[in-house]
Ligand SMILES: NC(=O)c1ccc[n+]([C@@H]2O[C@H](COP(=O)([O-])OP(=O)(O)OC[C@H]3O[C@@H](n4cnc5c(N)ncnc54)[C@H](O)[C@@H]3O)[C@@H](O)[C@H]2O)c1
């Protein structure tokens with residue numbers, strides 16, 4: 283990889299990871315699985331190891347993901363709340379031990395192994411033994427005040443069980459949704475056609491985000507503690523003693539932990555915990571290994587993001603064994619027919635599952651899967667598990683081949699092979715249409731909230747929608763007779779549909795589900811062509827010349843627009859008022875190009891949202907004020923950044939002034 287390529291790749295990764303951090307931490311609705319996220323993150327970390335000068339203070343490797351939420355009061359953490367470095371390999375865990383022992387040279391530490399609870403990080407303060415405040419981690423420096431929400435949690439003692447409670451005690455741990463509650467919550471949501479939570483952590487985050495504590499009270503959350511904010515001055519010297527103290531104080535803490543002296547102990551503890559955690563009432567995704575003696579913490583220090591005296595060892599995806607009862611065939615938006623396994627229901631990683639994807643027929647052949655087989659399924663963070671293995675030794679001879687269908691299960695059109703994929707060629711196939719609408723409504727496409735699977739099925743099966751453009755002609759009268767559709771949700775849906783008209787060309791191109799056109803290609807196409815008409819009339823050569831597009835996408839895009847049916851679809855969307863213009867026109871100089879912003883204080887919208895808009899307009903965001911800062915965006919209750927800005931003479935602007943700037947107004951004279 284050349285340096286220029288590394289820089290480009292770095293930029294892409296940072297942008298991509300930021301987007302996922304926002305979806306995960308702020309909206310509690312991840313777009314990809316944790317394993318996929320971790321892969322992106324590792325690539326970024328490796329790239330930065332090779333090119334250390336690419337590391338900026340706001341790189342995702344340098345900061346705790348997350349941001350304070352609107353609607354909650356901010357709480358500044360006395361001591362930053364950090365994340366943990368993590369690994370999936372024992373070799374890397376041992377390398378951590380070597381690093382610690384090298385740093386400590388003559389001293390010999392011991393280690394504590396605790397379950398890594400898959401919840402949401404919280405900090406709780408007791409004054410003279412009484413619960414006074416609770417906060418989330420937020421961006422690590424500032425979290426949200428969730429005192430009222432935490433009060434509804436029964437497991438959280440409002441008074442400490444200590445005869446002589448300290449003046450001030452900060453304890454840190456996790457809020458979590460017990461596995462059973464999580465499972466019921468998702469069942470409920472499924473029945474109502476609402477999107478499922480990907481894992482208990484997202485469900486917990488979603489619950490804590492509720493501004494109304496009464497809603498929180500209906501989701502029986504629980505808490506467990508393992509840490510403290512400031513280890514100084516609380517008269518405790520080690521992690522194992524601290525865990526005992528927490529229990530004495532009446533605070534819920536891990537029911538088991540392991541004290542270890544060396545690598546051998548650690549490997550044993552990790553294996554023992556893997557077994558033990560299956561019986562816990564909460565989901566765990568790993569083991570946290572901590573240096574036991576607190577006096578070493580100062581010496582070991584921390585990176586911008588995580589302490590150097592602890593590491594998380596993550597267990598691989600959970601697997602379960604069950605029987606494959608039958609195979610059904612699902613048509614996706616591009617017409618690809620996917621074999622889906624229906625299995626004997628089995629409990630896996632926090633929920634009961636009865637369907638798993640078999641990906642494609644090539645996979646089926648490669649793994650030799652047959653109906654009636656005992657299979658191993660795996661869930662790596664996502665809701666839909668995959669079949670990973672067949673237990674051939676359990677065969678009876680009664681198993682049946684999985685035969686690819688000859689006709690489309692949705693429209694009976696004869697199917698065609700396209701490489702390893704089986705496709706329905708009928709552009710008007712209702713199965714394809716359902717897939718397309720679900721894709722069109724996705725958050726990173728046209729973002730239409732409330733358009734869940736069961737609703738899409740009703741709309742298509744009931745003949746209310748014959749093409750995506752029909753979405754824009756739905757009325758209250760159409761919607762109200764549908765199942766589980768109240769007046770309020772119908773109105774919300776209509777306004778979400780209305781709002782989707784202005785997403786811009788890039789997201790529309792992605793939403794149209796053109797073969798091979800992912801988000802990145804859609805963005806490249808939109809910013810190169812600017813309008814759909816120019817793209818529509820482009821030749822394949824012209825399209826494929828765009829960086830990050832290439833011949834396959836070039837051909838696919840031109841084929842798409844050559845098809846009369848697709849042209850008609852686009853025309854109907856245009857008539858319905860859907861924007862066909864790129865948010866940024868080709869060659870247009872972006873309004874904040876070359877300007878650097880620092881944000882401080884509380885604003886009317888989440889900080890990340892404002893930062894995103896600045897970035898969209900070409901501006902840069904940095905964490906700290908320097909002479910190079912063009913503007914300090916000033917919210918209420920600003921932090922120390924304001925002082926620094928005044929000292930350096932950096933101009934301050936309010937949120938309204940920023941708004942004007944974004945719209946291309948004045949204020950330009952202030953930058954030099
Ligand atoms: N799917 C996505 O789009 C997406 C996006 C962002 C993050 N993620 C996931 O989240 C992870 C990063 O999240 P993170 O920064 O919270 O890190 P993390 O969950 O890997 O580890 C840090 C957290 O572990 C918690 N924890 C639980 N038990 C603990 C114990 N016994 N001792 C100490 N801490 C304990 C603490 O809250 C701490 O903040 C990623 O590795 C990824 O898997 C996924």
Ligand SMILES: [Zn+2]
Nearest residue numbers: 690693706711
């Ligand atoms: Zn079909």
